[in-house]
Amino acid sequence: MSGIFPVLQALNLECLRGESLLFEGLSFGVAAGEILQIEGMNGSGKTSLLRILAGLSLPSEGEVLWRGENIAERRATFFAETAYLGHHLGLKTELSVAENLSLALALKGMAPSSGSPALVQVGLADRADALVRTLSAGQRQRVALARMLASDALLWILDEPFTALDASGVALVKRLLEEHAARGGLAVLTSHQAVELRSGLSTLALA
Amino acid sequence: MSGIFPVLQALNLECLRGESLLFEGLSFGVAAGEILQIEGMNGSGKTSLLRILAGLSLPSEGEVLWRGENIAERRATFFAETAYLGHHLGLKTELSVAENLSLALALKGMAPSSGSPALVQVGLADRADALVRTLSAGQRQRVALARMLASDALLWILDEPFTALDASGVALVKRLLEEHAARGGLAVLTSHQAVELRSGLSTLALA
Amino acid sequence: MKLLLRAFVALLQRDLLLAFRHRGELVNPLLFFMIVVTLFPLGVNPEEALLRKIAPGVIWIAALLAGLFSLESMFRSDFDDGALEQIVLSPHPLPVLVLAKVLAHWLVSGLPMLLMAPLLALFLSMPAKAVWTLELTLLAGTPLLSLIGAIGVALTVGLRRGGVLLTLLVLPLYIPVLIFATNAVTAAGAGMPVAGQIYFLAALLALALTLAPLATAAALRISLG
Amino acid sequence: MKLLLRAFVALLQRDLLLAFRHRGELVNPLLFFMIVVTLFPLGVNPEEALLRKIAPGVIWIAALLAGLFSLESMFRSDFDDGALEQIVLSPHPLPVLVLAKVLAHWLVSGLPMLLMAPLLALFLSMPAKAVWTLELTLLAGTPLLSLIGAIGVALTVGLRRGGVLLTLLVLPLYIPVLIFATNAVTAAGAGMPVAGQIYFLAALLALALTLAPLATAAALRISLG
Amino acid sequence: MWNAIALFFHKLASPKHFYRISGRWIPWLGGITMMLLLSGLYLGLFVAPPDYQQGESYRIIFVHVPSAWMSLFVYVFMAVLSAIHLIWNIKLAEVMARSSAALGASFTFLALATGSLWGKPMWGAWWVWDARLTSELILLFLYLGYMALVSAIEDSRAAARAGGVLILVGVVNVPIIHYSVEWWNTLHQGPTVTKFDKPSIHISMLIPLMLMALAFQCYYFTVVLMRARVELLDRERRSAWVQELFLNSRVP
Numbered sequence A, B: 001m002s003g004i005f006p007v008l009q010a011l012n013l014e015c016l017r018g019e020s021l022l023f024e025g026l027s028f029g030v031a032a033g034e035i036l037q038i039e040g041m042n043g044s045g046k047t048s049l050l051r052i053l054a055g056l057s058l059p060s061e062g063e064v065l066w067r068g069e070n071i072a073e074r075r076a077t078f079f080a081e082t083a084y085l086g087h088h089l090g091l092k093t094e095l096s097v098a099e100n101l102s103l104a105l106a107l108k109g110m111a112p113s114s115g116s117p118a119l120v121q122v123g124l125a126d127r128a129d130a131l132v133r134t135l136s137a138g139q140r141q142r143v144a145l146a147r148m149l150a151s152d153a154l155l156w157i158l159d160e161p162f163t164a165l166d167a168s169g170v171a172l173v174k175r176l177l178e179e180h181a182a183r184g185g186l187a188v189l190t191s192h193q194a195v196e197l198r199s200g201l202s203t204l205a206l207a
Numbered sequence C, D: 001m002k003l004l005l006r007a008f009v010a011l012l013q014r015d016l017l018l019a020f021r022h023r024g025e026l027v028n029p030l031l032f033f034m035i036v037v038t039l040f041p042l043g044v045n046p047e048e049a050l051l052r053k054i055a056p057g058v059i060w061i062a063a064l065l066a067g068l069f070s071l072e073s074m075f076r077s078d079f080d081d082g083a084l085e086q087i088v089l090s091p092h093p094l095p096v097l098v099l100a101k102v103l104a105h106w107l108v109s110g111l112p113m114l115l116m117a118p119l120l121a122l123f124l125s126m127p128a129k130a131v132w133t134l135e136l137t138l139l140a141g142t143p144l145l146s147l148i149g150a151i152g153v154a155l156t157v158g159l160r161r162g163g164v165l166l167t168l169l170v171l172p173l174y175i176p177v178l179i180f181a182t183n184a185v186t187a188a189g190a191g192m193p194v195a196g197q198i199y200f201l202a203a204l205l206a207l208a209l210t211l212a213p214l215a216t217a218a219a220l221r222i223s224l225g
Numbered sequence E: 001m002w003n004a005i006a007l008f009f010h011k012l013a014s015p016k017h018f019y020r021i022s023g024r025w026i027p028w029l030g031g032i033t034m035m036l037l038l039s040g041l042y043l044g045l046f047v048a049p050p051d052y053q054q055g056e057s058y059r060i061i062f063v064h065v066p067s068a069w070m071s072l073f074v075y076v077f078m079a080v081l082s083a084i085h086l087i088w089n090i091k092l093a094e095v096m097a098r099s100s101a102a103l104g105a106s107f108t109f110l111a112l113a114t115g116s117l118w119g120k121p122m123w124g125a126w127w128v129w130d131a132r133l134t135s136e137l138i139l140l141f142l143y144l145g146y147m148a149l150v151s152a153i154e155d156s157r158a159a160a161r162a163g164g165v166l167i168l169v170g171v172v173n174v175p176i177i178h179y180s181v182e183w184w185n186t187l188h189q190g191p192t193v194t195k196f197d198k199p200s201i202h203i204s205m206l207i208p209l210m211l212m213a214l215a216f217q218c219y220y221f222t223v224v225l226m227r228a229r230v231e232l233l234d235r236e237r238r239s240a241w242v243q244e245l246f247l248n249s250r251v252p
Ligand code: HEM
Pocket: E061, E064, E065, E068, E069, E111, E112, E113, E114, E115, E116, E117, E118, E119, E120, E122, E123, E132, E133, E134, E136, E137, E188, E189, E190, E191, E192, E193, E194, E195
């Protein structure tokens, strides 16, 4: 994997929400091994940008390229390599942690067994059979992180991944990001907390 | 108001969630001018405790006293003096910011006009007529804070009030807490971020 | 007292406003009512004599189902977004606040059906003298549906997908209303006196007006707890 | 291909599991169906001759409404908790995944009604030879309801309180199914041939099986966007 | 005297005592049930003469009527228990109410099933839309609704209180349902047994009927106590007395 050429590219993005123009002419690239933090005040358009990058919504102008190809045209390849963790975690509260993970893996086209190492990593190995409904806010966030880890994605898109996490959880996410970058992975994230990583972090400020 | 005798008292609280006992024999008091931060890892029972203190759920044992009387028996007086800000903000997304505030005030039995100074304080004065649906996560959190301010409550119960707020928002909440304590108000809050206040902060750790 | 009245009005206003904002919501229980009624001539043989015979039942069952369909909106979205917590934490007596929400539900679902029913009755060739009775039964009956329904929603709102369970809880309680109302309309069509049934419905309404808000308030506290 | 099959099965399994976990959910569309059918003898005059006449229409309208009532659960909760985003972000073709969810909906709502219908037909004193035709029309018709309904839910799921709007969108599409099915059952009761209507329903089903998942998938992407 | 009764109930309401006392009652209740059932069946099936109109088929009355009576009794009893639970917060009342639901539903179902079996020879149809039948069917739905609601709520305290509210709302409705339906259409047998002045039923049929009714009543109390004991053990599994109970008993 080349660390120089951007794998993910945003070209001239514009986002209109209702009456207001959140951003326009926004272009940037994320290369392998790079972690991009989107910064900005409340309401500056970070969530809107991440949803566009993830292929969930379309920009009013511009396009997003993955390995040089428009993601709206190559959905299957792009989605197979991407993990999105948004404000809504997407866990079924009536299923157990393990069931949630194995479904997510099947949807990503992977073997069903690879969930448990990820659970160990986020510190929930002993809750694998608990229903998600019975977990606290921070524990759910950890399950969503485990899903992202297990999906083996190259690109992580994380909207405020530190939400609801205690100190050990915050440290965990930082370590995971560092390891991901070291393996040549990409990540785009937002956070209002300072993200201090040893390497690979770049930032982009929205007006 | 006496700053020595606790206005809010928890006596011998026990909380059972499903199979697990989150805490038992928990007793503490909060006096006027005191800010109590509940600390604990993810899943230690902070949210459960706050809901009990707010009178939303019943403890499996024990009782909560407000000015020496059980809150379950004196709901009207207790609710009139309390503001709760939980994980779900309780804003109607299809109503404007101002409409949300004026409803909240009417429910608390107050004059409908006192909402706008609070909006100025949280920095949303210019969005008063925007539908809450069109606000970002942090802006919504600010609206909920404004509601709490406008309700003129003596006791604030805040579950992770810093969620989704940018740096200026976090500073704002800290300042509001300091002013509230200085006026003789009480607050119980949870937060995974360090809350550094100039005075009046005490902490309680859940196992 | 004045403060309580203000809270009542504010909540009522809010629910009506929400119904207007979702333009769909305002018109749809009504449209649903109309669609169900029109399903019958399609699903059953459209002979006039037969239609006339089943008309009271069909109109009332449609009203009942339309009310039921829109019941969940009374508390569900408030539960999901935490607004219900804020209402329960109000110092005002919860049964009164509940009554405001029930009234809003009736104004949005029951009242429009009341206004629309004569037209549909005509459509099913119901005799004119029965139409008046139909209106009277709807006037007493639809608020009853909202009041009883509120208890059911309050009990099931904490359960995800409580919708179908709600039906199970509420429909058996709706049956007396249905029986009395359709009986009165049929009797009126045959030229028989109907005062007895109407008084009975009115008495039920009075009973429900006093008891249902209490039960609903209790159920809401349980659902949140 | 094998991976796609695995995703299909996993999603199907998940939805059935969710239906089982909410013990209520599994049994309730069925109970709803039963309750609606029992409303008719209550609301309409319970004479046997009359009941027999309206039975096919009543049973089919009840099936239609029961299906409709449970439709929203197909995507609504997945939308609310973000699970739908994760499904849409799967590299597998979305229409196939949609089909798994529709199948689950049918297994939970349509199939039990199919099994229950003969009993209810007996209740309404439907002639025995019509019951077979009723079963055939339900076999072809209820999957149609699920498939068509899925498009409607997908379109309205982004709108809060889309429930009643959904009805409005979906019912008109249900009407042809209703007309053909009840026509066939009535004809069978009168001893007339019904092959034509059944073939038509089967053809509609084949059409819906190929087109509805595509439309639903497109609608889901729009709702999320 | 009143104090003694109050004390007795107070003691009984404590789970530990209830568990102990009911454990002693159950064998006796069970024995009485068996005796009543056997004698009732014998008198009803072999001694009572065939009916001059209905022949042998009337004998279904010995199951039908007791189960129909029980279906009503259990619902009202559940309502009383729920009221006790909600007003005085006595947990045991709620445990009993919850244990009764399935039994009440079974009695209702039995009344419906035997009634429709009987209806076929009598009215020529398994089911007619008659007042009694309809209100019994609605009663079944009320039971099922209660059971569905209680099992859908995870937290057992919340489930208990919600179920209590529902049962009380339902019981307000039961007479209303009864009269509305009655008044709307009647075909079913009028009061035959419950006309006190002059029962229009022969004494040789009345006695087995009464025996069967008592047997059903005792059966209900036997089973509900058994179910309540199990439920109670489950609820109280963390309490000292249950722990002690299982430590002291010799587990094979
Ligand atoms: C599915 C059909 C039926 C149902 C649901 C049903 C239901 C009931 C109910 C609920 C009662 C108790 C009424 C009360 O005590 O208030 C009852 C009593 C009785 N039923 Fe039925 N019944 C059915 C069919 C029949 C038939 C076919 C007969 C015979 C002709 C019959 C004969 C009786 C008699 C003699 C009583 C005792 C009446 C009294 O003295 O209280 N039932 N039934």
